[in-house]
Amino acid sequence: MRRRDLMYPAGMLIDPHLFTDEAVTDETRQFNAGLQEMLLAVPDMTTFTPDEIRSARREGKSWMGPIVYSDRARTITIDGPGGDLDLRIIDAPEPAGVYLHLHGGGWVLGAADLSDVDRDRRNHPTSPQHRAHTTQPSTEEPRTGLW
16 A cells, blocks of 8 residues: 555544554664663663662663753742642743643653753743652542642
8 A cells, every 4th residue: 555545534643654664764773672772781670769760860870871951941939739849941042932841750750850851942841840759659639730
């Protein structure tokens, strides 16, 4: 079947062909193989506590290497529904909007200042700091959108 013959489902804006095996480049395959090899060589993350993982990341001792901070970044604190909420903001020289960056880490391992998004000079990338997971389970019901 040729690409132009593909029928996209209603509302589909992404070409499904991009997710087929033949769409993966050799460069991507090599990168993925190298990443897999590197990750298999590091200790299993489940053998560490969340605090130990966050500390290693801050010290540049994780598989991701040293943290690169943006010279344009700043952190402010605002009143949030669950108390103080830190926002990491990277000032754009001539801002045209705000880019909300919800950093990774599964709400457990990441932090707003561990992944400065400094690629777009037209927007203010802003990353909220979530409440860090503790070793004790929460008795609160999850509340979508509230930190």
